[in-house]
Amino acid sequence: MIKxxxxxxxxxxxxxxxxxxxxxxxxxVYGILGRSGAGKSTLLxxxxxxxxxxxxxxxxxxQELTSLGEGDLARARRRIGMIFQQYHLLQxxxxxxxxxxxxxxxxxxxxxxxxxxxxxxxxVGLADKAGAYPAQLSGGQRQRVAIARSLAAEPHVLLxxxxxxxxxxxxxTSILGLLRDLNRELNLTILLITHEHGVIRQxxxxxxxxxxxxxxxxxxxxxxxxxxxxxxxxxxxxVPGATSLATDRPxxxxxxxxxxxxxxxxxxxxxxxGPAARSEANGPQS
Amino acid sequence: MIDLLGPxxxxxxxxxxxxxxxxxxxxxxxxxxxxxxxxxxxxxxxAIVNAGRxxxxxxxxxxxxxxxxxxxxxxxxxxxAIVPLALGAIPxxxxxVESSLHEVDPGLLEAGRSLGMRTWHLVTKVLLPEALPSxxxxxxxxxxxxxxxxxxxxxxxxxxxxxxALRYGYQRFETDILLATVALLIVLVxxxxxxxxxxxxxxxxxxxx
Numbered sequence: 001m002i003k004x005x006x007x008x009x010x011x012x013x014x015x016x017x018x019x020x021x022x023x024x025x026x027x028x029v030y031g032i033l034g035r036s037g038a039g040k041s042t043l044l045x046x047x048x049x050x051x052x053x054x055x056x057x058x059x060x061x062x063q064e065l066t067s068l069g070e071g072d073l074a075r076a077r078r079r080i081g082m083i084f085q086q087y088h089l090l091q092x093x094x095x096x097x098x099x100x101x102x103x104x105x106x107x108x109x110x111x112x113x114x115x116x117x118x119x120x121x122x123x124v125g126l127a128d129k130a131g132a133y134p135a136q137l138s139g140g141q142r143q144r145v146a147i148a149r150s151l152a153a154e155p156h157v158l159l160x161x162x163x164x165x166x167x168x169x170x171x172x173t174s175i176l177g178l179l180r181d182l183n184r185e186l187n188l189t190i191l192l193i194t195h196e197h198g199v200i201r202q203x204x205x206x207x208x209x210x211x212x213x214x215x216x217x218x219x220x221x222x223x224x225x226x227x228x229x230x231x232x233x234x235x236x237x238x239v240p241g242a243t244s245l246a247t248d249r250p251x252x253x254x255x256x257x258x259x260x261x262x263x264x265x266x267x268x269x270x271x272x273x274g275p276a277a278r279s280e281a282n283g284p285q286s
Numbered sequence: 287m288i289d290l291l292g293p294x295x296x297x298x299x300x301x302x303x304x305x306x307x308x309x310x311x312x313x314x315x316x317x318x319x320x321x322x323x324x325x326x327x328x329x330x331x332x333a334i335v336n337a338g339r340x341x342x343x344x345x346x347x348x349x350x351x352x353x354x355x356x357x358x359x360x361x362x363x364x365x366x367a368i369v370p371l372a373l374g375a376i377p378x379x380x381x382x383v384e385s386s387l388h389e390v391d392p393g394l395l396e397a398g399r400s401l402g403m404r405t406w407h408l409v410t411k412v413l414l415p416e417a418l419p420s421x422x423x424x425x426x427x428x429x430x431x432x433x434x435x436x437x438x439x440x441x442x443x444x445x446x447x448x449x450x451a452l453r454y455g456y457q458r459f460e461t462d463i464l465l466a467t468v469a470l471l472i473v474l475v476x477x478x479x480x481x482x483x484x485x486x487x488x489x490x491x492x493x494x495x
Contacts, residue, residue: 074399075402077400078401082401084397086391090411090412091491092415092418102401102402104411105403105411133491149401153402
């Protein structure tokens with residue numbers, strides 16, 4: 001579905017991406033985990049060539065996007081949905097008009113647009129907000145609108161750029177749940193980037209860790225989780241029912257430290273549920 | 287006095303309305319171009335815009351007289367005054383348009399590109415609509431500046447309230463006419479500013495309301 005071969009992207013002397021390969025299979029949710037500056041955002045933007053790599057190829061649906069001119073590329077992008085951390089909704093358009101935007105670009109009639117917008121808003125649970133403006137919505141609602149917009153042109157791939165990083169844990173869970181449902185029901189392939197373990201664990205099938213512009217590991221989420229949790233297994237039992245990174249993060253630190261040196265310290269924890277956990281989680285970083 | 291003020295007000299309104307329309311027609315494309323054009327093109331263009339703006343309007347008025355004669359056929363009267371007024375107003379508004387467009391969140395442009403937009407759609411569906419309240423505020427400022435410039439049009443026999451104030455109020459010591467023109471100009475500027483502010487506020491969707 002998505003095939004990336006040996007891409008390189010430099011900003012001056014700094015290599016943001018340094019020979020990256022990536023294969024995303026149809027219908028899977030693929031997570032890329034890394035700290036800020038690791039290159040994950042640049043990597044995601046090369047998939048629809050918002051960032052043009054200096055070397056290497058990006059192929060989506062068998063079409064090599066890196067070889068296309070701007071016109072063909074713009075058309076190809078319509079088949080690749082994208083959502084963002086800051087939603088990027090047009091402030092002066094209503095919710096319905098935002099969702100209709102890709103349909104306008106595709107030249108659909110007003111009637112078709114209305115039907116499809118109603119269907120999409122219903123799908124993301126915002127049928128009653130069609131006439132509202134983005135500024136009147138909560139963060140989670142805005143991201144739902146952005147998801148509806150990204151799906152309007154019926155893409156088979158969705159790129160998610162830290163889509164839940166500005167949201168609280170409950171809203172994150174509900175947005176990730178929505179992405180999971182869309183993945184299953186529409187057979188939508190999702191490539192997401194995040195700096196949070198919890199996101200990977202909740203939604204990804206496969207995870208790659210990126211560091212300094214290179215993919216350093218690729219494995220199933222089950223394998224990844226087992227590896228991350230192993231040294232902290234005993235301590236994690238102290239926090240029954242804990243599922244998010246925030247809660248098991250201090251225990252990982254309390255353990256051997258092996259994980260931190262690897263990649264766990266790249267991952268900014270969410271605000272932890274209790275004051276004790278929070279101070280422990282943030283202590284070493286602040 | 288009404289006999290003098292009435293026609294002068296009409297002349298001022300004509301000059302200001304025509305110039306403002308030209309400021310929009312010329313200033314918006316120029317402002318978009320200054321914002322989006324690659325630097326090797328935008329820089330020299332920006333320098334020309336700056337040159338136009340650095341001339342005192344009264345000098346511009348005289349400098350462009352040959353152009354005015356070529357376009358309007360005469361250098362005297364309100365129609366002739368519109369040429370230098372437009373040449374002053376277009377670069378003025380273009381710079382304000384440029385700064386309004388720079389205020390649009392670059393993330394919105396990225397989202398637009400991710401939806402398959404090219405330059406035309408980015409301008410017509412993202413940049414201009416999102417900047418509209420700010421574009422209207424800039425337009426209000428431009429119209430007020432044009433009212434000020436139009437007062438100098440009296441120099442070329444352009445007529446209008448400024449001309450009246452100068453000829454009757456100042457040169458003939460008819461203070462009541464001077465005060466009446468000033469009052470009219472103040473009311474005009476206030477009305478335009480309030481109208482512009484109101485419109486911009488109503489179109490602004492950034493706050494929860």
